[in-house]
Amino acid sequence: MEIIKNNKGGQKLCYKGYCYTKKAKSAVSQRWECDQRGSQKCRAIATTDLELTVVKSVTEHTHAADMFKVSALKVREEIWSGLSGSRGTTGQIVVDKLAQQPAEIRVAAGTLETLKRTARKRKREDTPAEPKSASDIPIPLPEEYRKTLIFDNESAARILIFASEDGLRLLDNADTWFLDGTHSSGMTGCFYHLTQSTWRRIQSEGLQRLYREDSIVRHFCGMLDGLAFLPVADVKEGMRVLQESIPDGLESLVEYFDSTYVNGTYRMVMSDNRMKFRRTAPRFQPAVWNVHDSTMAGRERTNNVCEGWNNGFGKLVGHKNPSIWTAIKCIEGDAAMVEADVMRHARGQQSSKQKRKIRTAHQITLLTLCQQYSTGEKTIREFLKAIGYSIRL
Ligand SMILES: [Zn+2]
DSSP, X not given: OXXXXXXTSOEEEEETTEEEEEEEEOSSEEEEEETTTTTSOOOOEEEEETTSOOEEEEOOOXXXXXXXXXXXXXXXXXXXXXXXXXXXXXXXXXXXXXXXXXXXXXXXXXXXXHHHHHHHHHHHHHSOOOOSSGGGSOSSOOGGGOTTEEEEOOSSSOOEEEOOHHHHHHHHHOSOOOOOOOGGGSOOOOHHHHHHHHHHHHHXXXXXXXXHHOHHHHHHHHHHHHGGGSOGGGHHHHHHHHHTTOOTTOHHHHHHHIXXXXXXXXXXXXXXXXXXXXXXXXXXXXXXXOOHHHHHTTOOOHHHHHHHHHHHHHHHHOSSSOOHHHHHHHHHHHHHHHHHHHHHHHTTOOOHHHHTTSOOHHHHHHHHHHHHHHTXXXXXXXXXXXXXXXOOO
């Protein structure tokens, strides 16, 4: 005999190719009814002890036993329990699961259409409604999604922080933290996002064609982003040098870059009856996006790390705009994968990511240029010129 639990907490008894649903119990035994009561008009009854360890009696069935039914039931339960927080469509999950089974079990599990329909219904029932805005996210978060939640401000401007114990311990022991975020949210330390932001600006100003067709324009854009490789203290001087030779059409791009990343904006104000310039600091100070020190120290540039994580997480989620519930499940899943990587590392096994850490020729070029600038071998003009050819958007 075998007892199968479904994810709703119900139980089924499987015995010699027949399945039974749980009914009332007496002082000494548990009563079960054949689950074909409806379709086969079968009135068969089984009884077990109260601890569900042994079948005490079974009455006759109106239909033949199905030896694959137990396996099929298990497959169905596996499908249902795999639905919550899963990636891919419900149909894919059903098909993937069934494909692993022998033909007899596939047949016993039911038709694909019925399974898909039931799966979709189950998933709808199990997943909370998708909030229309941040203020619609339930307070508190449903239990199912709180497993790794460590902070919730429970207000309309919702902030949710997820972390695992192990993840926090790793952060605690690390001497470098790489931060990432979407650009619209403000803070980011990623050079990767600087180049992305420059590229978006080129697009929004309709300069893509000019960029594609004019190598001088491309080189100049490379020099703009290349400012990130100058020591922080020299970034303003670098910007001054670039402003001396702006290619036609890029004036407003340079102005945007200068006000957002380097010098900020100036505006005229009246003070003591005289016109004066007042400076507003750039939204992103050079120290935030600078990579000179990390390049010199031979540390992995943040863009690589963040880019890698972004790509990996994107693949894990499988959509560009996942539901908040899927996203939370994926954050949990991502943490679990990192834990596995850390364990492999502790055992001395190299992860595939580490193998790729060997410095590329491109990284060596950047390092060499930074060194040549530091020793005075290259002037700021020569440095920017060279680095402009080494950065691609
Ligand atoms: Zn029966």
